[in-house]
Amino acid sequence: MAAVLDKNRPSPEWIAELRRRFPCEAEIDRVLTRKLERRAGPPYAPVSLAQLQAGTEALLKTQLATPFTVRDCRWLSGGASKLQMAFTLDWTPPGAGAVSTPLVLRMEPSEAITETSRLREFQIIKALEGVVPVPPTYWIDARGEYLPYPAIVYGFAEGVTKPSASSSGVSGVGTFMPPQVRETLGQQFVDHLAATHRFDWQRADLSAYDRPAPGTQALEWALNHWERVWEEDANEDVPLMRLTMAWLRRNMPPVDHVSVIHGDYRLGNFLYTEDDLQISAWLDWELAYLGDRHEDLSWCAKRPFGHLAEDGKTFLIGGFLPMADFVARYEQASGLKVDPLRMRYYDIFNNYKAVAIVLATGYRAPRNGKTHQDVLVAWITGIAYSLLDELRSQMAEVL
Amino acid sequence: MELRPSFQIPALIKSLTDVVLPAVDPANKLALEQGQLVVGMLHLMAQRLPLQYRYDRHELVSYVALSDQLLTQAATITEAAAARQALTEAAADARALLARAGAEPAEIEAANSLLRERVGALITAAATTADAAALRSINTTVMTHAEAQLLRERAWVALQGWEGPAAALPAVETLIAR
Numbered sequence: 001m002a003a004v005l006d007k008n009r010p011s012p013e014w015i016a017e018l019r020r021r022f023p024c025e026a027e028i029d030r031v032l033t034r035k036l037e038r039r040a041g042p043p044y045a046p047v048s049l050a051q052l053q054a055g056t057e058a059l060l061k062t063q064l065a066t067p068f069t070v071r072d073c074r075w076l077s078g079g080a081s082k083l084q085m086a087f088t089l090d091w092t093p094p095g096a097g098a099v100s101t102p103l104v105l106r107m108e109p110s111e112a113i114t115e116t117s118r119l120r121e122f123q124i125i126k127a128l129e130g131v132v133p134v135p136p137t138y139w140i141d142a143r144g145e146y147l148p149y150p151a152i153v154y155g156f157a158e159g160v161t162k163p164s165a166s167s168s169g170v171s172g173v174g175t176f177m178p179p180q181v182r183e184t185l186g187q188q189f190v191d192h193l194a195a196t197h198r199f200d201w202q203r204a205d206l207s208a209y210d211r212p213a214p215g216t217q218a219l220e221w222a223l224n225h226w227e228r229v230w231e232e233d234a235n236e237d238v239p240l241m242r243l244t245m246a247w248l249r250r251n252m253p254p255v256d257h258v259s260v261i262h263g264d265y266r267l268g269n270f271l272y273t274e275d276d277l278q279i280s281a282w283l284d285w286e287l288a289y290l291g292d293r294h295e296d297l298s299w300c301a302k303r304p305f306g307h308l309a310e311d312g313k314t315f316l317i318g319g320f321l322p323m324a325d326f327v328a329r330y331e332q333a334s335g336l337k338v339d340p341l342r343m344r345y346y347d348i349f350n351n352y353k354a355v356a357i358v359l360a361t362g363y364r365a366p367r368n369g370k371t372h373q374d375v376l377v378a379w380i381t382g383i384a385y386s387l388l389d390e391l392r393s394q395m396a397e398v399l
Numbered sequence: 400m401e402l403r404p405s406f407q408i409p410a411l412i413k414s415l416t417d418v419v420l421p422a423v424d425p426a427n428k429l430a431l432e433q434g435q436l437v438v439g440m441l442h443l444m445a446q447r448l449p450l451q452y453r454y455d456r457h458e459l460v461s462y463v464a465l466s467d468q469l470l471t472q473a474a475t476i477t478e479a480a481a482a483r484q485a486l487t488e489a490a491a492d493a494r495a496l497l498a499r500a501g502a503e504p505a506e507i508e509a510a511n512s513l514l515r516e517r518v519g520a521l522i523t524a525a526a527t528t529a530d531a532a533a534l535r536s537i538n539t540t541v542m543t544h545a546e547a548q549l550l551r552e553r554a555w556v557a558l559q560g561w562e563g564p565a566a567a568l569p570a571v572e573t574l575i576a577r
Contacts, residue, residue, distance in 0.1 A: 005516075046417040235401060236512055237519035240545040243538060246526030363401050366410045375414035381401055382556035386566075389549045392542065399538045 007232065008368055010036040022228035024221045025210040025289070027117045032225075035115045036232060043369030044110040047148050049073045052085050055147035056105055062146070063139050066092045076104065081112045081286070083372050086156055103138065107151035111370035113361050113377050115229075116286035118142055118150040120208045124260065124288045125154065127204035132192040133157075133270075135281045157281035159271030175267055176307055177319030184277040186320030187329065189270075192282060193300070194334035197259035197293040209290055216252045218291040223248055226353045233360035235367070240392055244352050247398065253342050255292045263287025265296045266305040267318045297330065297338060298346035302354075303390075304383075348398070351391040359384035400552055408445040412438055449505060456500050459493055466490040550574060 005014065015036045019029060053073045060068055068091035076084035085105040092098045108118065122140045129136060136155040144150045162175040177185070201209075212218035227245050234241075262269075262285060269284045299305075301317045309316050317326045327338045362381040366374035420434045447454075466486055473479045502510075525537055553562065554571040562568065 043413075046421075237515040239515070239518050239522055239541045240549075242519040242522040243526075243541050246523060250526070359401065363406065366413075367406060369409065369413055373414070373418070374410040378402075378407060378410040379559070382559045383561045384401075385549055385552040385556060386561050388545075389553060392545045392549060396542060399535075399542065 007039075007235075007364065009040045010232075018228055018231060022224040022231070024225040024228065027120055027208040027210075028221075028225055031115055031117045032228060032232065035111055038110065039368060039370075042110075044371055045148075046372070047083070047107075049075070049085060051148065052083075052105060052107070053087070055141075055151075056085075056087070056153070059139060059141050059146040059151075059153070060089075060091075064091060065094075068092075081114050081116075081284075083107045083109060102156035103153055104135070104156050105147075105151055105153050107147055108144075108149040109365075109371040110149065111361075111365040111368070113365055113371070113380070114286060114357055115361065117208060118152050118286075120288065121286045122152045123204075123206050123208050124285045127201065127206060128196065128199065128260070128282075128285075131199050132195050133279050133281050134285075135283070157271050157283075159273045159280040161268050161271060164274060174304065174307075175319060177267070177316075179310070181277055182316070182320045185272060185279065186318065186326075188272075188279045189300075189318050189320055190326060190329040191333050192270075192279065193262075193265060193296060194330055194336075196262060196265075197257075197296070197336060198334055199260050201258075201260050201290060206290075212255070212258060212290055214258075215254045218255050218258055218289070219252050222289065222291055222295075222349075223252075226356045230356045230360050233356075233364035235360075235363045238355075238359070238388065240388060240395070241352065241355060244348060244391060244395055247395065248345075248349060248352065251345060251398075253292070253339075253345055257293065257336060258290050259293045261289055261291045261293065261295050263289060263295070264299070266300045266302070268305070292342065292346065293334075293336060294339065294342040294346040295350065297327075298343050299350050301326070302350065344394075344398070348391065348394050351387055351394065355384050355387050355391065358387065400555055402556055404444070404448055408441050408448070412441050412445070415441075452504050456497070459497055459500075463490055463493050463497065466493075 015033060018036075019033060023029075024032075050073075053070050057070050060070070068089060071088050071090065073085055073087040076086050083106070085107075087103055087105065089101045089103050090098070091101065106118075106121075108116075118140060119142045122137055122142075125134045126137045128134050135157045137152065138155070139153045141147050141151045163178060163181065166176050166178075202211075210221070212221065223245070230241060230245075262282070264284050264287050265282075269282065270279050271281045271283065272279045301323065303315070306315055306317050307319050308314060309322070314322050316322060320326075321329070330336075331338055358380050362377055362384070365371050366378045371377050415434065415438050420431070420438070423430050423434055425431070467490065470483060470487060470490070473483055476483075522537065522541060525534065528534055550569070551571060551574045553566070554568045554574055557566075557568045557571075
């Protein structure tokens with residue numbers, strides 16, 4: 001029987017072929033290529049808080065001219081992708097007096113369920129300071145020179161991802177938002193999305209982002225990105241995924257307004273303070289890119305990221321608003337139209353992307369012992385089949 | 400179907416070894432000992448699982464041979480007539496079963512994998528055709544196959560609870576019955 005390609009030990013020829021077949025943004029190409037080049041290497045080795053503290057101190061020594069202390073290091077939970085350590089920094093910022101600042105170190109494992117660039121994440125959060133609530137960014141170890149793997153340091157934001165009394169599944173999926181929080185938080189949920197999509201990125205320092213030409217280039221890059229991820233990481237091929245990608249490529253809608261796309265805008269990826277119901281920070285910008293707003297609009301409307309209202313029939317986006325209300329408020333806040341045809345396109349695009357993440361990378365990374373929580377990533381793989389079935393229903397409508 | 404023991408067991412071992420066991424209270428000797436035994440048992444399972452089917456088949460061959468020898472040697476023992484008859488029937492059933500027990504599970508998994516890859520490549524290549532009728536026909540076939548395939552896969556992971564009871568998924572046993 002003919003041998004199937006060994007993706008656990010990628011050859012230089014195969015990597016080169018993938019790069020040629022799926023041209024995407026330069027920084028995304030860099031991190032995906034690095035992932036493949038490192039794949040045959042050792043699995044992720046547990047990192048202690050002491051190691052992270054020492055690495056953080058080494059990074060800060062290159063950035064701070066005055067004495068400082070890193071203390072009270074502790075793990076933060078949440079998310080399926082990156083390691084996070086909270087700590088307090090006693091230091092003297094330039095031009096200011098001595099202060100104690102609560103901070104977060106966010107570091108990659110050896111391979112993550114989403115392989116992304118810390119430089120892109122750092123730049124986009126910094127660019128959006130003052131536009132939407134984001135944690136203040138401080139420092140970056142873009143290539144893992146001081147820490148075991150690439151990492152960023154940003155401010156610790158107060159707040160919760162879900163009501164303290166609420167339960168939820170992995171990564172915030174299945175959270176119930178009670179009626180008394182929906183109006184206040186729901187309006188901010190819409191306003192922040194609108195502000196992100198209206199943000200003038202042309203003048204921002206986003207050197208790690210390629211700037212797409214008008215038309216379909218942004219979408220072509222995105223399709224190449226996710227098809228490349230599928231090719232690199234999938235164990236078993238899935239005919240429906242092939243059919244879907246062919247349809248996506250045949251039906252690319254031009255982008256009418258290139259926006260900053262969060263890439264994972266949803267319940268579970270923002271913090272809010274429970275006493276005044278104010279969103280204090282939008283998190284997890286690692287999938288951000290310049291593209292079509294309908295990706296975020298469709299993504300946040302996915303069923304796992306919301307729930308039914310008390311009538312048992314009306315689906316609430318993010319647990320906040322029915323679709324019609326959500327769209328009306330978004331158009332009002334952004335001045336941008338929501339096109340139902342493009343929503344349908346990005347519904348399909350988003351399911352392809354979600355399956356690539358959970359079924360392809362969600363298999364490959366723990367298969368090689370590459371993450372700090374292989375058992376969680378392996379568990380998440382199981383959601384792929386309901387996502388694929390939803391994709392099948394969507395494809396049945398368009399074929 | 401990706402959620403199979405060869406993928407799951409190493410993740411369980413890594414989680415227990417790297418995260419859970421180091422966090423167990425050193426004073427709780429019972430928990431520590433049992434945690435280490437769980438890891439040891441999982442290692443044994445991971446090592447032996449690929450051989451399980453071959454082991455059972457080999458054992459069956461061996462017992463069929465033993466049965467044949469004993470039946471010959473006890474052919475004239477009248478006190479064993481009933482037992483001989485029962486063993487004769489069981490050995491015949493086992494021989495018939497062995498005739499059907501051909502390929503190893505790993506070979507079937509590899510064949511599935513190769514076919515998935517080649518089917519996918521065909522779909523991608525065919526997508527560029529200008530023959531709209533052929534394309535429609537391929538699309539219909541793939542979609543029909545996907546419906547049954549995904550029902551099996553969703554049923555396989557139903558215990559994880561991604562879809563909830565409202566999905567009313569059939570038992571996977573009914574979907575893979577011959």
